[in-house]
Amino acid sequence: MALADMRSPIESGCPDGFQYMHPTMRRNFGLWKYHEQPRGGVMCHVAHSGDKVWTVKAGTQRILDLFTLRKLTEIGDKYGEGHIHFTLRSNIEYFVTEESKVQPLIDALEGAGFIVGGTANSVAMISHTQGWLHCDIPGTDASGVVKSMMDELIDDFKNCNMPNRVHITTSCCQINCGGQGDIAINVQHTKPPKINHDLVGNVCERPTVVARCPVAAIRPAMVNGKPSLEIDEKKCICCGACFPPCPPMQINHPEHSKLAIWVGGNHSNARSKPTFQRLVAAGVPNNPPRWPEATAIVKQILQAYKDGAKDWERINDWIERIGWPRFFEVTGLPFTKYHIDNWRGSRNSLNASTHIRF
Amino acid sequence: MAKKIYETPMLDELENGPWPSFISGFKRLRDDHPDERINTVVSGLLGQLEHSYETRKGYWKGGTVSVFGYGGGIIPRFSEVAEAFPESKEFHTIRVQPPAGNHYTTDMLNQLADSWEKYGSGLVTFHGQTGNIMFIGTDTENTQHFFDDINEYGWDLGGAGPCVRTAMSCIGGARCEQSCANEHGIHRHLVNEFVDDVHRPALPYKFKFKVSGCPNDCQNAIERSDFAVIGTWRDEMKIDQDEVKAFVEKKGRDYVLDNVTSRCPTNCMKLNDDNTLTVDNHECVRCMHCLNVMNKALSPGDDKGVSILIGGKRTLKIGDLMGTVVVPFKKLDTAEDYEELVEMAGDIIDFFAENALEHERTGEMIERIGLVNFLEGVGIDVDPNMISSPRQCSYVRMDGWDEEAEKWFARKAEQAAG
Ligand code: HEM
Ligand code: SF4
Ligand code: SF4
Ligand code: SF4
Ligand code: SF4
Numbered sequence: 001m002a003l004a005d006m007r008s009p010i011e012s013g014c015p016d017g018f019q020y021m022h023p024t025m026r027r028n029f030g031l032w033k034y035h036e037q038p039r040g041g042v043m044c045h046v047a048h049s050g051d052k053v054w055t056v057k058a059g060t061q062r063i064l065d066l067f068t069l070r071k072l073t074e075i076g077d078k079y080g081e082g083h084i085h086f087t088l089r090s091n092i093e094y095f096v097t098e099e100s101k102v103q104p105l106i107d108a109l110e111g112a113g114f115i116v117g118g119t120a121n122s123v124a125m126i127s128h129t130q131g132w133l134h135c136d137i138p139g140t141d142a143s144g145v146v147k148s149m150m151d152e153l154i155d156d157f158k159n160c161n162m163p164n165r166v167h168i169t170t171s172c173c174q175i176n177c178g179g180q181g182d183i184a185i186n187v188q189h190t191k192p193p194k195i196n197h198d199l200v201g202n203v204c205e206r207p208t209v210v211a212r213c214p215v216a217a218i219r220p221a222m223v224n225g226k227p228s229l230e231i232d233e234k235k236c237i238c239c240g241a242c243f244p245p246c247p248p249m250q251i252n253h254p255e256h257s258k259l260a261i262w263v264g265g266n267h268s269n270a271r272s273k274p275t276f277q278r279l280v281a282a283g284v285p286n287n288p289p290r291w292p293e294a295t296a297i298v299k300q301i302l303q304a305y306k307d308g309a310k311d312w313e314r315i316n317d318w319i320e321r322i323g324w325p326r327f328f329e330v331t332g333l334p335f336t337k338y339h340i341d342n343w344r345g346s347r348n349s350l351n352a353s354t355h356i357r358f
Numbered sequence: 359m360a361k362k363i364y365e366t367p368m369l370d371e372l373e374n375g376p377w378p379s380f381i382s383g384f385k386r387l388r389d390d391h392p393d394e395r396i397n398t399v400v401s402g403l404l405g406q407l408e409h410s411y412e413t414r415k416g417y418w419k420g421g422t423v424s425v426f427g428y429g430g431g432i433i434p435r436f437s438e439v440a441e442a443f444p445e446s447k448e449f450h451t452i453r454v455q456p457p458a459g460n461h462y463t464t465d466m467l468n469q470l471a472d473s474w475e476k477y478g479s480g481l482v483t484f485h486g487q488t489g490n491i492m493f494i495g496t497d498t499e500n501t502q503h504f505f506d507d508i509n510e511y512g513w514d515l516g517g518a519g520p521c522v523r524t525a526m527s528c529i530g531g532a533r534c535e536q537s538c539a540n541e542h543g544i545h546r547h548l549v550n551e552f553v554d555d556v557h558r559p560a561l562p563y564k565f566k567f568k569v570s571g572c573p574n575d576c577q578n579a580i581e582r583s584d585f586a587v588i589g590t591w592r593d594e595m596k597i598d599q600d601e602v603k604a605f606v607e608k609k610g611r612d613y614v615l616d617n618v619t620s621r622c623p624t625n626c627m628k629l630n631d632d633n634t635l636t637v638d639n640h641e642c643v644r645c646m647h648c649l650n651v652m653n654k655a656l657s658p659g660d661d662k663g664v665s666i667l668i669g670g671k672r673t674l675k676i677g678d679l680m681g682t683v684v685v686p687f688k689k690l691d692t693a694e695d696y697e698e699l700v701e702m703a704g705d706i707i708d709f710f711a712e713n714a715l716e717h718e719r720t721g722e723m724i725e726r727i728g729l730v731n732f733l734e735g736v737g738i739d740v741d742p743n744m745i746s747s748p749r750q751c752s753y754v755r756m757d758g759w760d761e762e763a764e765k766w767f768a769r770k771a772e773q774a775a776g
Contacts, residue, residue, distance in 0.1 A: 006426040008427050009514070010509050012513075013550035013553040014455045014458055014514075014524070015455070015456075015458075015513065015514075016457060016542075016546065017460070018461075019457075020457055020462050021459070021532055029531045029532055033654075034535050034653045036654075045533050045535070061378040064484070065380075065387045066471050067386050068378075070468065073471075076464040082463055083461065083464075085461055086456075086460045086484040086485060090485065092484075095533075127487065130486075132407060132410035132411070132415075134451055136419050140414075144369075144372055151374075151377045176672050177672070179487065179578060179581065179672060180582075208717075211717070239673075247419060254413060257414070267579075267580065267582075268575055269644075269646060270574060271645055276680075288414065344676065345677075
């Protein structure tokens with residue numbers, strides 16, 4: 001196409017959401033009074049005006065094919081009121097203003113294979129990233145890991161049986177697009193990148209790659225008479241940060257790229273300040289198509305949490321109360337030298353007291 | 359050309375189990391969709407994905423693809439195994455900005471589906487972790503056609519690369535009694551002021567806005583955005599004592615003592631003998647816990663506004679950082695208030711553009727130069743709410759003390775004068 005034929009974009013930015021919002025929600029914007037949770041996956045919000053809106057929330061496969069998307073909109077037209085909201089964890093929410101519409105909507109969703117749940121103290125939909133399906137640097141898949149785990153956690157998604165809500169996240173490389181979670185299942189590489197020296201000179205901007213390394217383990221070098229890069233393997237922490245700017249520094253490996261499991265990340269300010277997740281298990285095999293080893297550890301942690309936590313304690317609150325030694329005791333996970341942090345600020349994570357539980 | 363069907367024994371395993379299967383959806387597109395272009399592209403995708411499962415490796419590489427007039431918004435994907443799976447050799451993702459609050463009508467979703475059916479693979483996600491609608495899988499030419507099509511009816515690309523990124527906001531005022539801010543308005547005022555910086559990546563690295571209507575921070579703003587806006591209030595919380603009594607009656611005093619008052623992080627609540635509740639609002643840190651548990655009885659106050667935290671980010675490169683309080687409280691009632699907010703965001707982005715190293719996030723820059731240098735650079739006064747404790751080590755030069763103390767008293771006097 002000649003440039004002259006090209007259409008200039010309309011730089012409209014972020015669209016106004018009010019035009020798509022349910023009219024009852026628009027009318028009562030900022031004027032809600034309280035809500036109730038009649039059952040898993042359903043909320044009833046009551047406005048100061050007396051208006052009510054019932055939300056029915058359902059989990060989907062997140063990567064939607066158009067048949068599924070159209071099925072979801074068809075359900076919204078027939079059993080909902082034509083307005084839809086997607087949550088941060090890619091659940092779909094329908095809104096109805098009559099209680100009598102709730103059960104038929106649930107039946108329609110469940111009849112079509114969607115899973116109603118994910119509210120209150122449930123195990124929410126696992127948030128996931130791109131993985132082998134469409135990222136350029138992944139060590140594992142994302143949608144497949146989540147599908148396998150949700151198959152096993154489905155009852156905890158539907159029912160609200162946990163002490164408080166549980167947010168699980170996954171990340172398919174150590175950039176960790178998945179973010180903080182009460183439980184996070186993330187790729188953890190265990191060997192330095194393998195460099196294809198024939199390609200580095202042509203493909204990679206070497207100073208950029210050198211600058212990208214968090215521990216200054218990369219230096220420019222001539223290899224076989226060609227400009228390339230060299231890694232000090234004793235320094236390398238196998239983070240994979242050099243791989244995106246320089247694909248010939250292959251970090252992903254079918255055996256050595258493993259999974260690690262982290263717990264206690266919590267974004268909310270409720271009770272304690274927001275917290276980062278902490279390492280609890282590593283060396284977990286990256287085992288497609290169903291990753292059973294990772295799921296088993298997640299279930300072990302969830303069971304211990306369910307048994308031990310008090311109402312309203314998130315995983316971080318629970319561990320804060322019982323202490324880390326007891327966490328390892330009740331989950332049966334091994335405590336190793338890798339659990340002791342040596343990154344910047346790590347001294348703050350050491351016990352400088354005689355506060356010890358016996 | 360008859361489409362080729364690849365064997366997918368590993369992916370087939372993901373059709374088992376009760377959770378909806380994305381693989382079954384892919385197969386429907388491959389086998390049942392009337393458009394042969396979609397059948398073949400998804401067939402190739404399934405082949406390549408199975409290959410990834412078998413070899414435990416990814417096979418996409420990046421490149422440069424964009425639409426006319428823009429520099430970003432597309433995640434280019436070219437297959438490294440295109441010889442084996444030629445049908446999906448180009449499989450770019452198009453990032454489209456959702457409406458503030460992620461609201462849709464079924465009609466609009468169907469219209470987007472129609473457009474994507476014409477030009478794409480038929481796979482879409484609402485939404486990616488960065489907040490965009492992700493239209494997954496199209497080739498370079500159709501990237502432009504698809505964008506032209508949806509851009510005509512109100513949709514624009516999101517950010518990708520070192521630029522202002524697509525913003526996110528919670529459902530907030532639309533359906534949540536805890537909302538203390540117009541998340542919608544804040545979201546659009548902020549990100550739409552910077553459309554040029556969204557579409558033409560020219561910053562040291564990414565810059566994200568996220569908005570949560572209250573300290574529950576459902577948008578994960580403090581940790582996941584460079585510029586987090588969190589609704590809050592500064593007068594007394596509202597207590598409906600009749601509802602308190604009803605709650606105590608229903609749950610019992612022990613439940614309230616164990617789950618509400620004793621969990622308050624500042625011990626500022628008291629359950630009285632007559633089953634009413636007293637809160638020392640001066641001590642309350644607006645953590646939301648008691649409001650979450652007793653949401654019918656307790657509500658935020660009337661003097662609402664926002665706190666702003668700067669510098670949250672994920673692992674690369676120095677490790678995860680939470681945002682830091684930079685504005686403890688700001689009213690957002692008038693057009694002027696919003697102007698000030700947007701101006702402040704502009705100042706911070708400008709300072710970031712000038713002072714961050716290449717590929718350094720705002721939080722990392724602040725870590726490197728120190729919070730005080732950042733505050734002086736953007737013209738914000740220090741405030742004890744910015745820290746969790748003052749300096750611990752005496753190794754610092756402080757010969758400007760008297761002037762700094764003077765400034766503090768002058769500011770206090772100014773505030774007192776109103
Ligand atoms: C090769 C380049 C990269 C591409 C194509 C890419 C793509 C993406 C995509 C598509 C998402 C949304 C994931 C989903 O929900 O499925 C995402 C999220 C994210 N990415 Fe990247 N990414 C890249 C590199 C990075 C790097 C280098 C970082 C380092 C800091 C990073 C940090 C993040 C974070 C923190 C999120 C979560 C977003 C949020 O909470 O707002 N990404 N990225
Ligand atoms: S976590 Fe890593 S591999 Fe996964 S989507 Fe994000 S950048 Fe890609
Ligand atoms: S993997 Fe990480 S630590 Fe190792 S060389 Fe690359 S950037 Fe440096
Ligand atoms: S952040 Fe607060 S206002 Fe927003 S949806 Fe969550 S609880 Fe409601
Ligand atoms: S909001 Fe938090 S700090 Fe304030 S009274 Fe309630 S529990 Fe205490």
